[in-house]
Amino acid sequence: MAEKDLEKLPDDLFTNNDVQSFSWLDINVTVKDRKSKEPLTILDSCSGYAQAGQLVALMGPSGSGKTTLLNVLANRSQSPWTGYTKVNSRSIGRKELREISGYVEQDDALVGSLTVRETIDFSAKLALNGLTKGARQAMTDSLIAAFGLRxxxxxxxxxxxxxxxxxxxxxxxxxxSQLVASPKVLFLDEPTSGLDSAASYEVMKLVSDIAKKHHLIIIASIHQPSTTTFELFDSLLLLSRGRTCYFGPVRNVTTYFDQVAPIPVLTNPAEFLLDLVNTDFDASERLQTKADLVTVQSHWRSSEAYHSLQSGLAKSEYAASATLPATDTRTGQPVRLDLPFILLHRNWIKSYRDLLTYGTRIAMYTGLAILMGTVWLRLDYVQSSIQPFVNALFFGGAFMSFMAVAYVPSIIEDLQTLKKEHANGLYGPLSFMVANFLIGIPWLLLITLIFSVITYWLSNFRVAADGFWLWVLWLFLDLLAAESLVVLISAIVPIFVVALAAIAFANGLWMSVGGFLVPMDTLNVFWKYVFHYIDYQAYVFQAMMVNQFKKTTYSCERLGGSEYYCMYPSDLQADGKIRGTAVLEAYKYSYEDGKMWEWFGIMLGIIVGYRLLGYLALWVRTRGF
Structure with a gap:
């Protein structure tokens, strides 16, 4: 990246950058081993520090604890830990640290359907309150230019x-996207993972230049960098089995290890050190050195570099000239009511660009509508069609609900984005849940209308305007409830296969206890009283049954002369007809005026209940990050 590109970043991008030092002292992480149930040490007395303008590398073989340490430093560790993290010589809490820091995860949790400009611009909208549109666009332009993304x-x-x-x-x-929020400390988890040597150098060179130009503190976990990339770092913390093997300037690495295991000429120092402290293989045979991990770690404890670390920590502790203000520019601001609408705007763009969000579902439901409409094609109003009508009503409501599982991949992607952005202090689960619910309404209504226009008239359901629109209403509520259930289960278990299986099981349960497959007077009391009355599919089926049969009649079979055989006796039997209400009575469904609106209220309660439970699940999960 050319030096002139960095000049495109505004000088006030990192205003009031009064963080002069970041230090960590005696960080310990111990967990219970899953197999042996014995305590397992992940980090053992790790200490270090970074000054403004420095790029610090956390390096070590797989399982050495570098990512765990990075999460501890960023106050995102899921495991209990002891020790101290300090900014400008004083301890700092999680909330305060997140207000002055940013975190770039190893996996790029970006919304794939947004453009580069939109991604950075939405980050600015979420992170910066009160910024004018012109100022926000200028900042976005500067970052795009500086990062060579024009x-x-x-x-x-x-x-x-x-x-x-x-x-x-x-x-x-x-x-x-993290720099747009003007952090003072930036944590990077494996920023070169999956990149080739040239791309790794390009990314880290830019990060290093920004750190120096704007006096940021950047701490990155990194695995096996090239020589040129390794030399971009100012300091190195080398870990193995959770213990420090070296901390100090990168430029002193060769001199330091000359006393333990000399690094051969024309050898990548980073690669040599990783081999040296890797306990999974015998380093002595490959590196032709007699040094082992115990030797390396014991030498560290008695080395001049170790004493320099202690001296550096002392200076960081007592000699920091600046003090971190009690509040940041983002602290103490009023509750942001605009966050759900910013997320709604972003979700809208995703919903119509990403076919996996709603496009695929529209195609699926259209195919289902054609299938249903042609299988139950133009049913006559004779008694032999009564059962097919009932079957069609059950099939339409149940499978519309079941096919909501297609929403699982999209919601899990959104939940990953929520995890990242909430951890960076941008918004919480309430804003996410509100935006997620609102964006679904127009798309689910469109799906309902497409399905209904095709199916309702092909199958010859009750020919009346009120009949059609009541059908639309109940299918729409069915989809709202089904999608809310998908969000709830995915929020509890955001793992694709597990969520898919749980949602499929739940839909199977609702079909079984809804009152169609097993009549209510036959259904086991446990399933009836525990699950039937909270089964949204049951209310949809009942309401659609009432809509179809309350105002329709069906012809009976003539036995001869003036006698008729009617499957459902009613007051019209003498005329060779069946009143539709007789079918409802046989299924023990109430059809008096006002009953349908009672079911409507229950459906709204179920939908709201799912959403509230989903919010609660997200609130519990996001408390840990």
């Missing part, structure tokens, strides 16, 4: 069915 600014990030930008460009977008 040619890709209108290219989408990329989805499973639509190619987008490259891996290196995604990394740059991820970093730019």
């Amino acid at each position: 040619q890709q600014e209108n290219t989408v990030i990329g989805t499973p069915i639509r190619k987008g930008i490259s891996g290196g460009q995604k990394r740059r977008v991820s970093v730019a």
Whole structure:
């Protein structure tokens, strides 16, 4: 990246950057081993520090604890830990740290259907309150230019069915999306993972230059960088089995290890060190050195570099000239009522660009409508068609609900985005849930209308305007409840296969206890009183039964002369007809005026209940990050 590109970043992008030092002292993480149930040490007395303008590397073999340490430093660890993290010589809490820091995860949790410009712009909208549109666009333009993304600014990030930008460009977008919030400390988890040597250097060179130009503190976990990338870092913390093997300037690495295990000339120092402290293999045979991990770690404890670390920590503790203000520019602001609408706008763009969100579901439901309409094609109003009508009503409501499982991939992607952005302090589960519910309404209504226009008239349901629109209303409520159930289960278990299986099981349960497959007077009392009355499919089926049969009549079979055989006796039997209400009475469904609106209220309660439970599940899950 050319030096002139960095000049495109505004000088006031990181205003009031009064964080001069970040230090961590005696960080310990111990968990219970899943197999042996014995205590397992992940981190053991790790200490270090970083000054403004420095790029610090956390390096070590797989399982060394570097990602755990990074999460502890960013106050995102799911495991209990002891020790201290300090900014400008004083301890700092989770909320305060997140207000001055940003975190770029190893996996780019970006919305694939947004363009590069939209991604950075939405990050600015979410992070910065009260910024004018012109100022926000100027900041976005500056970041796009500085990160060399001008040619890709209108290219989408990329989805499973639509190619987008490259891996290196995604990394740059991820970093730019965090920098737009003006952090003082930036944590990067494996920022070069999956990138080739050239792309890794490009990303880290830009990050290093920004740190120095704007006096940021950047701490990155990194695995096996190239020599040129490794030399971009100012300091290195080398870990193995949770213990420190070296902490100090990168430029001193070769000199330091000359006393333990000399690094051969023309050898990548990072690669050599990772091999040296890797306990999964015998380093002595590969590296032709007699040093082992115990030797390396014991030498560290007695080295001059160790004493320099203690001296550096002391300076960080007592000699920091600046003090971190009690509040940040984002602290103490009023509750942001605009957040759900910003998320709604972003969700709207995703919903019509990403075919996996609603496009695929529209195609699925259209296919189901054609299938249903042609199978139950133009049913006559004779008694032999009564059961097919009933079957069609059950099939339509039940499978409309069941096929909501197609929403699982999209909602899980959204939940991953929520996890990342909530951890960065942008918004909470309430804003997410409100936006998610609102964006579904127009699309589910469209799906309902497409399905109804095709199916209702092909199958010859009750020919009346009120009959059609009541059908639409109940199918719409059916889809709202089904999607709310998908959101609830996915919020509890955001794992694709598990969520899919749980939702399929729930739909199977609702079909079984709804009152069609097993009549209510036969259904086991446990299933009836525990599950039937909270089964939204049951209310949809009852309401559609009343809509179809309350105002219709059906012809009976003539036995000969003036006698008729009617399957459902009614006051019209002498005329060779069956009143539709007789069918409802046989199914023990109430059809008096006002009953349907009682069911309508129950349906709204179920939908709201699912959403509230979904919010509660997200609130519990997001408390840990």
